[in-house]
Amino acid sequence: MTEVSEIGVAGEWWLGEDTALSFDRTIDRRQVHRSAVSEVFVTDVRALGESRVALAAQLPACHAYFGDHVSADVDPLLVMEICRQAGLATAYELGVSTDSVLATESWDLRIAEPQAWRAGGSAAIDLRIDSEFTWSRVRRGRPRAGTCRQRVFFEGRQVATLDAASRFLDHGELAVVRAAQRGSPPPWTADLAGRADPEVVEPHVVGRRDPLNVVLAALELGADEVSARIALPLENRALFDHSYDHVTMQVLVEAARQLATAALGAPGDRYLARLTGRFVRFAELDSPVTLRAAWSASEAAEREFGVVVEQEGRVVAEIAPTIARTPRSRS
Template structure:
């Protein structure tokens, strides 16, 4: 869908990258976890946002891969923030409304523009919204389509199918799935899990950012328990009554890298980059029951690998996250 610019809402001369937006607009508690700096309306159902990608961040910068790229999950989070901020600021979404992601896709193609340089990157996010309004004018389900640009170069695209619910509706939804009140992340201690995977095996330096434990690699598959640290304030910026989608996506990335290391050797992890993620979520990942991630081992020697990671809880598949990986040689020349 292409949206013509409405003269009445034509954007200002340029996006501002001088300060972040109000943290409540992007549903974040810590200002340090806000990346969106500006949101401008383009048309009735479209906005343009700016986000500054930091050079140094405790979670998004903690990677062993070389050359160092801005984290695809940082672009994913920036897109989420731009989508929710735009819907509040310009699409009429009421305060207190949550955006639950049913599924999403992320595809990156301008990898050379994502190589980290000497200054933070200024990311432009063009967003279009679609969805049917009820008789009261409210959108319950919708789609968010985004294009990412750095210095005028398109670096990727992102799309989300989402459900908009208020706090009361969220409580009803959670109770219908569980039948009992859900615990909160604040109810659990912040302890390193038994059998936590060694950070370097999943491309990390800081064990705080490792979300897998009791991993097994062999017989054609890789599997592990999803076991994040609840004290990781990038993954758990506020209290949750479930494991958020970002944790499952990180777990999928780490299991995919672990699988690559299992077939091509641990050294291959530092030369392997995520360029695509496709995810669907059928249930909430509960905090009080084990969640297991599993994936087939990829063929060794391939420059491009696609690994479907399946998450199960209580014998039921609750999510599938497919991760696309490429070797460093696919990045191409940089400026």
């Protein structure tokens, strides 16, 4: 059995349960780069010093994307999204310009076993987050890059950690970066018509029920490698809350998880225990994005998949999901 401490998730909420954090309403959607208020999960932000912030968040009682799984366990990628929102709110609270865009470069997410997330006294899952930035670049008094260390607590117990290295670009700088990579203006998801993909994977293969939440097509499971192509469900308002000019981090990490899930099978008996990765370049919308990972059959309780994401022969990202058996399925 994988203990919480073995994956680097342990500890207690150090400010106490009576910390003045509110769960009554969400923060301004613009603070977390969301268009729909329903996609905002952070409810409060309180600065604790020059580099540290305490935040509150609440998991949605139900959700068309994060709640669409063959098991009823909390989705680790929902926790990752909450940490992304908390990271943005932290950065803005600490002086990063609100006109900046966050570009994640690498990350390490660790998640406690599913039973650690089960509510004791109430149905609501209220989270407290200890979020701290270490700045690696400051220009004209404004932080421009750094690493955010986040610790997530539920009912006083630490249930997740996320370390993420990011840089902050204003819109002009981002346009220069995008033009340098492409050499031409990129298309936007709002301008792309949704087209049915005849090779899209069946939902149950990747642990889903709703076809709209499947992001893989052309799945091939060989003797020593599993591969697929990304299929973009542009009608999915959780994955595409607003218009983007690239394939987002959220889609890429979901695709990596689905690839590992398809290879292992029995998605209801497994959970995502850890997710690490790094980005090399933007994934473009107008060219196929493929994923591949070395694969072999194994009865190990935990499996790490080194997923390589490629486009036009170039590596876009390297993502490593670690999939573990849930305690209830172990002998």
